[in-house]
Amino acid sequence: TQLLEQSPQFLSIQEGENLTVYCNSSSVFSSLQWYRQEPGEGPVLLVTVVTGGEVKKLKRLTFQFGDARKDSSLHITAAQPGDTGLYLCAGGQETSGSRLTFGEGTQLTVNP
Amino acid sequence: NAGVTQTPKFQVLKTGQSMTLQCAQDMNHNSMYWYRQDPGMGLRLIYYSASEGTTDKGEVPNGYNVSRLNKREFSLRLESAAPSQTSVYFCASSELRRFTEAFFGQGTRLTVV
Numbered sequence: 545t546q547l548l549e550q551s552p553q554f555l556s557i558q559e560g561e562n563l564t565v566y567c568n569s570s571s572v573f574s575s576l577q578w579y580r581q582e583p584g585e586g587p588v589l590l591v592t593v594v595t596g597g598e599v600k601k602l603k604r605l606t607f608q609f610g611d612a613r614k615d616s617s618l619h620i621t622a623a624q625p626g627d628t629g630l631y632l633c634a635g636g637q638e639t640s641g642s643r644l645t646f647g648e649g650t651q652l653t654v655n656p
Numbered sequence: 657n658a659g660v661t662q663t664p665k666f667q668v669l670k671t672g673q674s675m676t677l678q679c680a681q682d683m684n685h686n687s688m689y690w691y692r693q694d695p696g697m698g699l700r701l702i703y704y705s706a707s708e709g710t711t712d713k714g715e716v717p718n719g720y721n722v723s724r725l726n727k728r729e730f731s732l733r734l735e736s737a738a739p740s741q742t743s744v745y746f747c748a749s750s751e752l753r754r755f756t757e758a759f760f761g762q763g764t765r766l767t768v769v
Binding site: 548550553574575577579584585586587588589592594632634636638641642643644645646647648649 | 660687689691696697698699700701704706714746748750751752753754755756757758759760761762763
C-alpha cells in the first residue's frame with residue numbers, strides 16, 4: 545500500500561512553462577520532504593517542511609505543506625532543462641523515527 | 657567527500673545465486689537504510705538499522721538479509737536471487753532524529769536472469 549501518491553507520474557513541458565507536482569495521502573505526516581534524482585544517481589534533498597501550511601521557496605521552486613499535513617505540492621516557475629529529473633516526495637511520521645515513506649515519483653522532462 | 661559509497665554499481669546474477677551488496681558511510685550517522693527502486697514504485701524500504709547493533713524489517717524484506725557490521729557499514733544479502741529482485745538498490749544514511757535528511761549512495765543496478 546502506497547501511503548503517498550504523487551501526480552502526475554510523468555510530465556513533459558517546454559522551457560519557460562510553469563508546473564505543479566502533487567503529493568497526497570490519507571495519513572498525517574510530521575514532516576514532508578522533496579528529493580530530486582538524476583539518472584544514475586541517488587536522490588538529493590531539496591527541502592523539508594514540518595508545519596501545516598508552511599511555504600518554502602528555493603529560487604524558482606515553491607514548496608507547500610497542506611494545513612492538515614496530509615498533502616504537499618511543488619511548483620516550478622519558468623522551468624528550465626536543468627530542472628529535468630525525478631521528483632520524489634517523502635513523509636516522516638511520529639512513530640517512525642527517522643524512517644521515510646516515499647511517493648512513486650514524478651518524472652519531469654523540460655524540453656528546450 | 658565520499659558520503660555514502662555502494663559497491664558494486666552493476667551486477668548480473670543467475671537465478672539462485674547469492675550476493676552481498678556493500679554500503680559504507682563516512683558521516684558518522686547512526687541510521688542506515690536499504691531501498692529498492694522499481695519503475696512507478698518510488699523507493700521501497702527493505703531493511704533499516706536505526707543504530708549500530710539493531711536492524712528491522714521495512715516494507716519489502718522477503719528474500720533479503722542485512723548485517724550492520726559497525727557504525728559505518730551496512731550490507732544487504734540476497735541468499736537465492738530471483739528475477740523479481742531485479743531492481744536498482746540504494747543505500748542511505750541519516751542522523752537518528754526526526755526531520756533529518758537522508759543521504760543516498762549512487763545505487764546498484766542488479767539484474768537477475
